[in-house]
Amino acid sequence: MNGAESLVRTLAAGGVEVCFANPGTSEMHFVAALDRVAGVRSVLCLFEGVVTGAADGYARMAEKPAATLLHLGPGLSNGLANLHNARRARSAMVNIVGEHATFHRKFDAPLTADIEALAGQYSAWMRTSTDSRTVAQDGAEAVAAALSPPGRIATLILPADTAWGEGGPIAPLPPVPTRSPVDEERVRAAAAALRGGARTLLLLGDRAVRAEGLLLAARIAAKTGARYLAQTSNTRMARGAGRPPIERVPYPVDAALKALADYEHIVLVGATAPVAFFGYPGKPSELAAPGSTILTLAEPHEDLIDALGRLADAVAAPQRVSLPSAARAAMPPDGPLTPASIAAVLGALIPEQAIVCDESVSTGRAFFGQTHGAEPHDWLQLTGGSIGLGIPMAVGAAVACPDRKVVALQADGSGLYTVQGLWTQAREKLSVLTCIWANRSYAILRGELAAVGALNPGPTALDMLSLDHPAIDWVAVARGFGVEARRVSTVREFADAFRDGLKPGPYLIEVVVDA
């Protein structure tokens, strides 16, 4: 058994079931080892941004890491943007990055790069293996690191000769830390704020926006009059009928400032203190009202469900609350497709237990209000702001949950970053319905031009935000990658196509948006 096989067997023993891969020469022994090890499914992706984005989506739904397989420094580089997003999502991931054989590294062959310098930016744990006999131990530690709360990125750099040399024994998974309980003092401080009569906001992030956390927040709110909001971008939210409807801190700074203006206390539960996405001239970066206090009940790596439960007890919250009953959106009348009418169609048609992968950008700002009453579903967002996650994230979510429908809500400009992911959807017959919001522009940047004070843009500037000449034919692109596709431009057409796209396998709808 060579080092690569000892590593693959160790990953499998540690619970890793999937490897998203884009391999090269230095990874060939790892690839060959996949043949000899049952239980690790390898999923080929055409580009490394798909690999890492898929691993992020997988971790969010499977609640454990996938492995990735990346080819040297340049392959890792192509995956960095979605590692950036995954780190912000606190997703668990075990990256295996192939490296030149140890004896070859010093010769500065063309593909040589400083892998540690690149991977170190996004890895909570990183190691370069030095010996084929200890690669398995390295791999076991990587899995344990990835599983450490709240979910971490571990990167194991694997020189080719540590893969092909004689391996050591399969290594057992080291102990994995559990989420640590929060100090009672923090629960007391939050309870005091909530009971003190001042306007208080529970700002929820991480696990607090899943079903259990939301219900606890709703119980606390029912007792104390506090409000609760989610962060602007969330790893995974429980939404739809039967779940407490929750809004998010708005993306535009002015709207965010207004949403937070009334609160004297903000209690963070797995969230960070709210800051603007960008800095703007003459506007604050910090979004909390001046003079307000920010209390941390629980950080993302802590046991925030336990903390919320203790807080609910401390304020004597009722065991049961009547949730505001959000009605399921009615199918809008036929007409043009606007963000509002799209939102209503989604509210009516998102299927039960759907996993919504949302990279809608500007088109999607209206979606939440219309989907509170949809069938119960999970909603995954872009956490790190680096566009190009949507299609890959849908790949990973579908691999993690083959019995659920993935609905990918995808802005067109962002979708073009990692469009190759459609091929993996076709190859693996993944049940993903992708809706492309074809406004044929970087629409968000039109607003941003004004927001940063770059007023009266001329034709050159506006042209740099346009994707309209030529318009991308998403139906052709999708079919080229093997995915059935259809273009729609009315509400009725969209609804028909959406229903059609709920059948098994991948399907793409180019939704021509009336911008």
Place this chain on the structure above:
Amino acid sequence: MNGAESLVRTLAAGGVEVCFANPGTSEMHFVAALDRVAGVRSVLCLFEGVVTGAADGYARMAEKPAATLLHLGPGLSNGLANLHNARRARSAMVNIVGEHATFHRKFDAPLTADIEALAGQYSAWMRTSTDSRTVAQDGAEAVAAALSPPGRIATLILPADTAWGEGGPIAPLPPVPTRSPVDEERVRAAAAALRGGARTLLLLGDRAVRAEGLLLAARIAAKTGARYLAQTSNTRMARGAGRPPIERVPYPVDAALKALADYEHIVLVGATAPVAFFGYPGKPSELAAPGSTILTLAEPHEDLIDALGRLADAVAAPQRVSLPSAARAAMPPDGPLTPASIAAVLGALIPEQAIVCDESVSTGRAFFGQTHGAEPHDWLQLTGGSIGLGIPMAVGAAVACPDRKVVALQADGSGLYTVQGLWTQAREKLSVLTCIWANRSYAILRGELAAVGALNPGPTALDMLSLDHPAIDWVAVARGFGVEARRVSTVREFADAFRDGLKPGPYLIEVVVDA
């Protein structure tokens, strides 16, 4: 005039005529400034790997830097792989990477990353601007750094408030160093080796493989009996009728060892000592014969044409040499498309002054022999081994040389990394004929599996090298991005399509290769 405008005007004054861009919020003032400054053409790309690859192709042909415009750390990350290639090509480039406003950085907003840590891997010059009044000066120094021989990557990180704040005066271009002459001692040593009767190889790289350098090498060889070879991967080679035919050090290790086995001296002229692309079990990394000596005549940043001229004088080389007359390849008979028949079609049909952007990988190994006698052309290769350069490089070459035809020879697996570049070809109506070698696999890796000793691969391993289910419909993908396209599977069809594709504008041929 704000900082961004002072910067754009300074870039223009420094000779920068093109900006390949994929902007975001933090770059909006730079984009707006492009409206107000004549002489800088902005070229929108759908993905940052296209941006940096295009800038590489541009620099190789224009012999001066383009600017790139990249959005924060994640945008830069997406461009890193082609920066890796550009650094190995020694291409000049001025990257402008937007950054959060200085006052915003400390809040760790979602897109925050350590841009310097990432850019530093590939930048010979790097600076983060600190003041809008000195941004212009920063930009002028960046251009001068990029222009420094042999061509360097300069990265200017531009916090948003240094773009929108009041700018300083336009800064003049600082003095740019010229290529330094090599010491006479090195010329004498090379001449002594050449005259000593031992078998000697001139190993050429960088500018030495352009027309002037090749002719000098041919003259020296005619006098001394030395041979000359190019490096395996070259930034830009002058080829075709009237140019001295030159072969390259083969990619496979065994072939490379054989090609170099007979030489007692290797004289490096803009080349580096030959090393294997990868390390393999039981094979050497260094390719020169054991016991041979390696002499450096000139390094890439030095005046290697001058050095070759002095060497020619030192060995009393003849002023004129009769070049081996490579015949133009005859059009092969109709039949299946194999690497050999493809090569013959190319040899017959590559048009005069074509710029060949070659990312053919395994399919292309036979191309050189059949194209020595083609019409005179330039041949650009993948220098850093990071696949996904071909389509972007063609974009840049076409922008640099609008009066020449770009012929992109593109492996299918590699082309899928940055396929979005086709859209920029359509948008800018670039004269690029792309030939996709559709062998529907990572064919090179089949050989590499054996080369690294991973023998008897099973179905899982082989499946990870296959792009065949589903086969990618390149015609559909190209049309989706607005590029006319056609699929061919015989020699006659390929030749017909190739002739058709020589008309102005972009065109793509999916060449179904009999693997």
